[in-house]
Amino acid sequence: MMNHVKNARIEAGLTQLQLAENTGVTRQTISLIEKGKYNPTLKLCLAICYAVGKSLDELFWIDEGEKP
Numbered sequence: 001m002m003n004h005v006k007n008a009r010i011e012a013g014l015t016q017l018q019l020a021e022n023t024g025v026t027r028q029t030i031s032l033i034e035k036g037k038y039n040p041t042l043k044l045c046l047a048i049c050y051a052v053g054k055s056l057d058e059l060f061w062i063d064e065g066e067k068p
Contacts, residue, residue, distance in 0.1 A: 003034070004054075004058065004059045004060070005030075005033055005034050005048060005052075005059055005060075006034040008048075008052040008053075008054045008058070008059055009030075009034075009052055011052070012051070012052040012053060014051070014052065016030045016031055016034075019048065019051055019052070022047070022051040023044060023047040023048055023051055024047065025044065033048075045059070045060055
């Protein structure tokens with residue numbers, strides 16, 4: 001699931017540090033989100049979406065059968 005964040009960040013040409021600065025969190029937080037080890041708040045999810053130009057569904061949607 002969280003691989004979508006990493007892929008979108010790379011597509012947007014951003015480093016973890018740049019995305020962190022754009023969203024008001026640390027680089028470590030972005031790293032944990034990308035690894036699926038941290039569940040961001042809705043506010044942070046939206047900030048990430050705006051920063052990389054993707055929708056909430058594209059980055060964070062989990063199908064019913066998928067493991068969170």
